[in-house]
Amino acid sequence: RKEVEQDPGPFNVPEGATVAFNCTYSNSASQSFFWYRQDCRKEPKLLMSVYSSGNEDGRFTAQLNRASQYISLLIRDSKLSDSATYLCVVNFYSTLTFGKGTMLLVSP
Amino acid sequence: NAGVTQTPKFQVLKTGQSMTLQCAQDMNHNSMYWYRQDPGMGLRLIYYSASEGTTDKGEVPNGYNVSRLNKREFSLRLESAAPSQTSVYFCASTGTVGAADTQYFGPGTRLTVL
Numbered sequence: 001r002k003e004v005e006q007d008p009g010p011f012n013v014p015e016g017a018t019v020a021f022n023c024t025y026s027n028s029a030s031q032s033f034f035w036y037r038q039d040c041r042k043e044p045k046l047l048m049s050v051y052s053s054g055n056e057d058g059r060f061t062a063q064l065n066r067a068s069q070y071i072s073l074l075i076r077d078s079k080l081s082d083s084a085t086y087l088c089v090v091n092f093y094s095t096l097t098f099g100k101g102t103m104l105l106v107s108p
Numbered sequence: 109n110a111g112v113t114q115t116p117k118f119q120v121l122k123t124g125q126s127m128t129l130q131c132a133q134d135m136n137h138n139s140m141y142w143y144r145q146d147p148g149m150g151l152r153l154i155y156y157s158a159s160e161g162t163t164d165k166g167e168v169p170n171g172y173n174v175s176r177l178n179k180r181e182f183s184l185r186l187e188s189a190a191p192s193q194t195s196v197y198f199c200a201s202t203g204t205v206g207a208a209d210t211q212y213f214g215p216g217t218r219l220t221v222l
Contacts, residue, residue, distance in 0.1 A: 034210055043198055043213035044151070087151075094139065094158075094202060094209045100150035 004099040012105045017078045021102045023071045023088030035073050036087040078106045112214035114199050120220045121189045129184040129217050131199030139202035140182040144195040189221045
């Protein structure tokens with residue numbers, strides 16, 4: 001079983017739509033979790049951390065379910081500029097494991 | 109504060125040639141990393157350095173060597189480049205967000221080996 005799994009997509013959505021991505025991880029002792037965003041031909045950049053209680057940053061909401069070992073990212077009111085690949089990242093004693101990413105394409 | 113910088117941005121090599129990819133960070137981070145990213149493969153760790161003077165192998169170290177020159181700089185060397193090493197190479201360093209460690213990436217080096 002791969003350590004961090006994501007649906008590669010692409011998810012094609014119109015502007016204004018709400019879209020959700022899930023990610024599952026295999027190491028139950030993982031300590032912290034993140035979502036990164038990667039634009040085409042650019043480096044990954046931290047989008048947000050994921051906390052056990054769930055957290056929001058503007059239009060973005062991240063949730064963690066430790067019992068089921070999955071992480072989610074919800075994007076509301078999608079913008080064209082949200083088009084990117086979203087990487088799920090899991091930390092275990094300072095070793096980060098990256099998922100392969102989910103591609104999001106937002107169209108006018 | 110430039111963050112993580114990498115040079116060169118692009119490089120074309122012939123099979124068998126050698127080169128060194130340079131990385132520097134100005135965030136006073138202890139840990140630094142080298143990844144490669146290939147289509148459909150995601151990010152794969154080549155080598156990392158937990159602190160100045162130490163280096164360790166990651167998932168795909170064969171064909172590469174590294175040097176942690178000082179706290180700021182971590183270089184990646186290809187001694188005899190092969191077409192299989194055609195990839196995008198990212199350097200990263202670890203900082204703290206809240207109570208958790210996370211990584212900050214350089215802009216990448218796009219390497220083609222002919």
